[in-house]
Amino acid sequence: MTGRAYNFNAGPAALPLEVLQQAQAEFVDFKDSGMSIMEMSHRGAIYEGVHNETQALLKELLAIPEGYQILFLQGGASTQFAMIPMNFLQGRTGSYVHTGSWADKAIKEAKSFGNVQIAATSEANKYMNIPALSTLNYPQDAAYLHITSNETIEGTQFQQYPDTGGVPLIADLSSDIMSRPLDVSQFGMIYAGAQKNLGPSGVTLVILRKDLLGDVPKSVPTMFRYDTHLKNNSLYNTPPGYSIYMVNLVLKWIKGKGGLAGIEQLNREKTGLIYNAIDTSEGFYTGCVDADSRSMMNVTFRLANEELEKQFVKASEAAGFIGLKGHRSVGGLRASTYNAVTRESCEALSAFMAEFQRVNG
Template sequence: MNLQVKRAYNFNAGPSALPLEVLEKAQQEFIDFRGTGMSVMELSHRSSDYEAVHNQAKDSLKELLSIPEDYEILFLQGGASLQFSMIPMNFLKPEQKAGYILTGSWSEKAFKEAKLFGNPYEAASTKEGNYSRIPQLDELNYNADDAYLHLTSNNTIFGTEWKEFPSVDVPLIGDMSSDILSKPVDVSKFSLIYAGAQKNLGPSGVTVVIVRKDFIEKANKNIPTMLKYSTHADNNSLYNTPPTFGIYMLGEVLNWAKSIGGITEVAKRNEEKAKLLYDVIDESNGFYTGHAEKDSRSFMNVTFRVKGEELEKKFLAEAGQEGFVGVKGHRSVGGCRASIYNAVPYEACKAFSEFMKQFQKVNG
């Protein structure tokens, strides 16, 4: 029996919205996965039924992001936060330096973890402006003999996003947790890309790592087995039991992205959604003010303030009453934030933009 379920306007920063089609398919297959008589969560990760799910997810990601043949795709656990430690543990020796470009809270956390293993330094920082912009490429200062250069491609808390990635002669590492699959990316610029799944790729619990094979070969050897990238690359991410249901969901999200036209169509939709909200901000005559500078604005996280503290509280309260979920800004910044990841429909953004206009009309 098909039931009409009321769906929230989900602007949560993560875990975030998933495509309704994917949720419905998972619901249909939940008890009996493709004739096995078991849920996908009950399948052995060594079985051919699960192996097909696992490998299809890898193939779909490779297709959508045009990942070259000399890269490994890994499905790990521990979130992007574990990668903050795992990367320097593998690639930063005690006597080496690594450049970190600081553009927000998550890059700061990655930088902090790297200090435990080697000599990281600030290759650039926009902290003096409360992370309202991405550094210009000519602001980057790094050394030719660095172990690597690290950046965070999208900053969920501050609402900024890299529009162009640097071309550098040292290994480039990117935390793309909050904008992976949102637009085309030249993977070949990076030695390693990592991303928690819970923004654009699927549910929380899976971390995707895309890493060049020859970069893995340069990794430190004397570290715990489970923290070596080579362990997972050599075993198709099946050295131990992976988060099988999360990988299944990730694969279905990738299938959804392919079904709507692939990465080009996804990017087009994201630009259209973001424009709806930024246009309201820009045309509000100061009633709404965006946190990010215009050339650094994120298409994933729209951050803004409402004129006056009491009015902002009223805005958030009324937004909640109208069914807009997750629009309160991060506690470290305040204000408002609409996270409009891939699976957030245009209609939700349109409804929120109309709410913003009406709120200004009544309270402006």
């Protein structure tokens, strides 16, 4: 322990200590320029080098095939909820898999722009599972099928992705991007806010198959058109340069951990420590989510009553743990174990859970 908190926040979330230290060392004078990278023109050679290198790292780590373009946008995933139907619906139907809180926001936003069809939903189970892929039902002429890969609030995650054939698959990967290997060719588009696994808030990653764009309606405002950013290498307007720089450092850190295969192994080990504490507690802790839909990023669990949960949160905070209170919309407890959350933190939480059970069981 270096005096840093055991950070289980759901987002903005933990960043690798090595990344923070490097950013600190480079903060005032980046590459002997006499300036911080935050002070530089986005048209200058130094910043553009970072911008393009970050794209190259993403292509390498995700093995992104030809025909896709990486965009760095702003406004978070929430802006993408609107941009997607604005650019792609064009009088057609957008199909959505309704898996919980974030899928619900995407669906509500899309309804403002056109026809929305629900391909499957886990509402009957209070969104505590991912619908079986075999139950997905959507028109074969749908503009796209949209999924939320990982629901941070409920704690569910797609273990596999649907094969949608000729229907473009669009996925919100905000909370599990770069946490495991991914076949990008399965998707028409991937998008993710950075503030969980990629870096700080401020930049949104979009990976877009270029042939999807077609004729975007002229009524779509310039800044909300993917083709605007595609044609300008995400430099149409001033990009969130510092956030992109931080993503660059995080990607290098992931590469140093063995890439996505190495990160996945570490994540499964970390999360397994906490799920094991739940599963071996003889009912003192109860996992919220069906076992086959459990998230590797957000572990949600309950205690016997809300009063005991409040005691747990208070005791955990006194012990140096941050962010274990569940989202206000669902209550309970949640440990977010994103890439930069250390194994040490998860071991400490597992030990804390065992001791809390011993004292209060």
